[in-house]
Amino acid sequence: AQKITQTQPGMFVQEKEAVTLDCTYDTSDQSYGLFWYKQPSSGEMIFLIYQGSYDEQNATEGRYSLNFQKARKSANLVISASQLGDSAMYFCAMREGRDMRFGAGTRLTVKP
Amino acid sequence: ETGVTQTPRHLVMGMTNKKSLKCEQHLGHNAMYWYKQSAKKPLELMFVYSLEERVENNSVPSRFSPECPNSSHLFLHLHTLQPEDSALYLCASSQDARGDQETQYFGPGTRLLVL
Numbered sequence: 001a002q003k004i005t006q007t008q009p010g011m012f013v014q015e016k017e018a019v020t021l022d023c024t025y026d027t028s029d030q031s032y033g034l035f036w037y038k039q040p041s042s043g044e045m046i047f048l049i050y051q052g053s054y055d056e057q058n059a060t061e062g063r064y065s066l067n068f069q070k071a072r073k074s075a076n077l078v079i080s081a082s083q084l085g086d087s088a089m090y091f092c093a094m095r096e097g098r099d100m101r102f103g104a105g106t107r108l109t110v111k112p
Numbered sequence: 113e114t115g116v117t118q119t120p121r122h123l124v125m126g127m128t129n130k131k132s133l134k135c136e137q138h139l140g141h142n143a144m145y146w147y148k149q150s151a152k153k154p155l156e157l158m159f160v161y162s163l164e165e166r167v168e169n170n171s172v173p174s175r176f177s178p179e180c181p182n183s184s185h186l187f188l189h190l191h192t193l194q195p196e197d198s199a200l201y202l203c204a205s206s207q208d209a210r211g212d213q214e215t216q217y218f219g220p221g222t223r224l225l226v227l
């Protein structure tokens with residue numbers, strides 16, 4: 001069964017604006033981790049940000065922040081002040097113990 | 113070298129060939145992973161190794177054979193592949209194989225084309 005859902009196959013954003021990439025997940029576990037990765041056209045998956053299920057504060061890493069709404073089971077990625085180099089595929093992932101599942105990804109295009 | 117490296121970056125092989133993909137991590141991690149990324153499909157976990165012991169094999173066909181000689185190196189041996197095996201193969205490592213907070217760090221991948 002699909003555990004990670006990214007409903008936006010593609011998104012466009014103007015340079016210097018903020019953008020939100022959606023991610024919802026399905027789990028009955030109380031303990032899990034949520035991750036976002038960026039994959040440019042070169043193929044490498046670059047780790048961006050992590051949120052633990054017990055973390056009360058939303059995670060932030062530079063221009064990246066994770067809008068974690070546990071009751072809604074959503075973990076949206078917010079990128080502030082978009083740059084042209086942010087154009088890439090973005091994947092949401094959830095880890096429960098050894099099991100790591102990825103969403104289908106969202107292709108973000110930053111327009112100059 | 114830093115992080116996770118993979119060689120070769122690109123590979124074209126016939127269905128009767130035998131080839132190997134190599135992954136090396138320089139992060140001092142104890143767990144390593146092979147993933148397959150096909151077009152228009154989510155990333156699929158193939159194998160997990162923890163301290164050189166295979167701890168997960170997600171119903172992968174036997175034409176894919178992993179090998180982990182030590183905690184820094186991971187190989188994927190390929191033989192008699194099918195055209196549908198063409199994909200990006202990604203290697204990753206993490207400090208431990210278990211734990212919800214364990215971040216996986218990925219290599220650049222090997223783009224495989226099977227003719």
